[in-house]
Amino acid sequence: VQMTQSPSYLAASPGESVSISCKASKSISNNLAWYQEKPGKANKLLIHSGSTLQSGTPSRFSGSGSGTDFTLTIRSLESEDFAVYYCQQYNEYPDTFGAGTKLELK
Amino acid sequence: EVKLLESGGGLVQPGGSLRLSCAASGFTFTDFYMSWIRQPPGKAPEWLGVIRNKANGYTTEYNPSVKGRFTISRDNTQNILYLQMNTLRAEDTAIYYCARRGGIFDYWGQGVMVTVSS
Numbered sequence: 001v002q003m004t005q006s007p008s009y010l011a012a013s014p015g016e017s018v019s020i021s022c023k024a025s026k027s028i029s030n031n032l033a034w035y036q037e038k039p040g041k042a043n044k045l046l047i048h049s050g051s052t053l054q055s056g057t058p059s060r061f062s063g064s065g066s067g068t069d070f071t072l073t074i075r076s077l078e079s080e081d082f083a084v085y086y087c088q089q090y091n092e093y094p095d096t097f098g099a100g101t102k103l104e105l106k
Numbered sequence: 107e108v109k110l111l112e113s114g115g116g117l118v119q120p121g122g123s124l125r126l127s128c129a130a131s132g133f134t135f136t137d138f139y140m141s142w143i144r145q146p147p148g149k150a151p152e153w154l155g156v157i158r159n160k161a162n163g164y165t166t167e168y169n170p171s172v173k174g175r176f177t178i179s180r181d182n183t184q185n186i187l188y189l190q191m192n193t194l195r196a197e198d199t200a201i202y203y204c205a206r207r208g209g210i211f212d213y214w215g216q217g218v219m220v221t222v223s224s
Contacts, residue, residue: 031209033209033210033211035211041216042213042214042217043151043211044214045210045212049210054212086150086151088153090208090209090210093167094153094168094169094171095209096153097150097153099149100150
């Protein structure tokens with residue numbers, strides 16, 4: 001299953017809201033996760049099952065979608081949110097990841 | 107606290123072999139699927155494979171891109187996950203991560219760099 005993530009880059013300011021899209025090449029039900037990557041830190045699971053927040057994920061993060069179209073939304077950006085975000089499907093082997101979205105400070 | 111610590115990376119010549127280890131702590135190792143994922147510099151992660159838990163007979167699944175060259179195993183007495191990599195190619199150059207669970211990777215290690223070059 002190919003995962004197409006957009007945009008590749010996103011510039012925003014603290015306090016703004018942003019959305020990242022992830023589209024699967026075929027239906028994956030809600031078997032989608034979102035991860036955050038930051039330099040020097042282990043990758044962090046944010047959301048699984050399309051919209052379920054992992055324990056410890058701030059409530060300003062939300063996920064939506066099912067089938068082929070998914071969205072990660074971050075409301076009221078904080079400085080710690082500037083990172084790279086990946087979607088990943090686990091509906092069928094091999095698990096596959098999107099190419100990533102780099103969220104940068106404007 | 108869940109901890110995953112990879113080791114064994116380094117520089118290897120094309121055609122060579124390398125075995126990576128992932129020391130796990132802070133959870134009951136045998137209860138969990140364990141996975142390997144790699145990420146070439148500046149690129150997206152690539153899932154390599156998974157080894158299931160005790161309840162599922164420690165069976166394995168692999169990405170077709172590495173099947174036959176890479177082997178995942180685990181030492182359940184020492185809580186160590188392994189990735190044996192054979193016939194390495196330049197395109198295997200990446201940071202290699204172990205992760206807890208299959209599908210939903212709830213904890214990742216910090217990763218270890220593997221460089222395949224002559």
